[in-house]
Amino acid sequence: MSHVFHRNLRSQYPTAVKGDGVYLIDSDGKYYLDACGGAAVSCLGHSDLSVITALKSQADKLCYAHSGFFTTEPMEELADFLTERAPAGLDYVYFVSGGSEAVEAALKLARQYFIEMGSPQRRHIIARQQSYHGNTLGALAAGGNAWRRASFSPLLIETHHVSPCHAYRFQEESENTAQYCQRLLNELEQKIIEVGGDQVMAFIAEPIVGATMGAVPAVEHYFQGVREICDRYGILLILDEVMCGMGRTGALFAAEHEGITPDLLCIAKGLGAGYQPIGATLVSDAIYQSIKQGSGFFQHGHTYIGHAMACAGALAVQKTIEERHLLTQVRQRGHSLHQVLLQTFAEHPYVGDIRGRGLFVGIELVANKELKLPFDPQLKVHARIKQVAMQNGLMCYPMGGTVDGRVGDHILLAPPFIIEEQHIEEISQVLKDTLFQVLKE
Secondary structure: OOOOOOOOOOOOOOOEEEEEOOEEEEOOOOEEEEOOHHHHOOOOOOOOHHHHHHHHHHHHHOOOOOOOOOOOHHHHHHHHHHHHHOOOOEEEEEEEOOHHHHHHHHHHHHHHHHHHOOOOOOOEEEEEOOOOOOOOHHHHHHOOOHHHHHOOHHHOOOOEEEOOOOHHHHOOOOOOHHHHHHHHHHHHHHHHHHHOOOOEEEEEEOOEEOOOOOOEEOOOOHHHHHHHHHHHHOOEEEEEOOOOOOOOOOOOOOHHHHOOOOOEEEEOHHHOOOOOOOEEEEEEHHHHHHHHHOOOOOOOOOOOOOOHHHHHHHHHHHHHHHHOOHHHHHHHHHHHHHHHHHHHHOOOOOEEEEEEOOOOEEEEEOOEOOOOEOOOHHHOHHHHHHHHHHHOOEEOEEEEOOOOOOOOEEEEEOOOOOOOHHHHHHHHHHHHHHHHHHHOO
C-alpha cells in the first residue's frame, strides 16, 4: 500500500529506479524510451555525468541560503548566462522552482509595474483559448484550458481570452495564411478595446502551444503583430516558454523564431532538465528599473527562490547543451523525427496533422481524416494510447480536449536532445504499433 497521494488515484505506477541516457528503468528491469522528456523536461536524458558532478560539487560547498539574506555564486552565474543569451532587453532574472511559479511571478510583476508607473487601473489579463500557463490559481486563471479551469472557476480572477492561432483547425478555407493572421490580430485588438485600452496590463501566450493543443506554432508574422498591438496600447507582452523554451525548438528561446522580445519571459522544464526543480522569469530593464526607482521591492517571494543546488544544476545543464552544440542536434534530429513521422503516418487514417518545431512535435488524431472529425471524448483515446505505449516501453504525452477543451486527441513528443537516429526509428515503430492496438477496432 502506498501512502503517496499520486496524480491518478486509480493507477498503479511502476517504480523508476534508474536512468540511462534516453531511457528510464523500473524496478523490474524494464526499459522505457522517454520520448516526451516526462513533460518536455528531461532534455539531457537521465544520467548526464557533467550535471551530476556539478550537483555533487555544489552539495559539498552550499546547498541552500535564503535569498532574503544572501545571494549565491550559482544564482549569479546562471543569471549572467541567461541574460547574455536572452532576447535583447531582458536583463534580469527572477528565479523560482517551476513553471507555474514563473507565470505567477510574471503576472504579479506586470501588476506591480503599472502601480509603480502610476497606472493602477491596469489590471486585466488577456490570453488565448486552448492555452496552458500553470496550475496555481493566477496561472490557471490566465490559461484557456477549459477542462483544467472548470472545477476551480469560482476561485479564479477575471481574465479574458481570444482565439488560439491554430491554422490546421481554425483557418477558414477562404483565407490564406496572411488573412487568417490578420483576423486573429484584429480580434485581439477588438478585445483590448472592449476591455479598455488603458485597463489591460498584459497579454500572455505560448510561442508554441504545448500540452493543451500539442506543439502548435503560430502562423508567420502573428507574434510580430501581437508585439505591435501591445506596444500601441502600452500593454506588456508575456511569453510563456515553460514547455517550448530552453532549446526545445532548436533555439535557446522560442521567441528567437518570432523575431521579437517580450517584456517578461517564463522558463522552467528544460532549464534544469529535471536534475533539480527550477524555473525563472526573465524581466525587461524597464520593469526592473520602475520597481527599483519606485518602491524598491517586489512584493512577492518563495522560500526556495534561487536555490543554490537548483541553480548549480541548471547552469551545468545549460553549459553542457552549449558545449556539446546540442541545439544544432535538436534542429537536425527534429527534422529527422518529423520526416520519419510523416513517412510512417502520412497515410494513416487516424492521423490528421503532424506539426511542431525542433524536438517539440505534436500528432493530432482524428476519427475522420477528410473532415478532421475528432474522436468521441467518451472513448478517451489519449488515455488508452498512454497506457498501451507504456506497456510497449514508450513514454509519450497524449492529451484530450485538443480542439476546444472537450473534444480532440493528440500525442506530444519532446524527447531528450541527446536522442540518436535509432531512437527516432524506435519511437516511430512503437507509436505505430500502439495506434494499431488502440484503434484497430
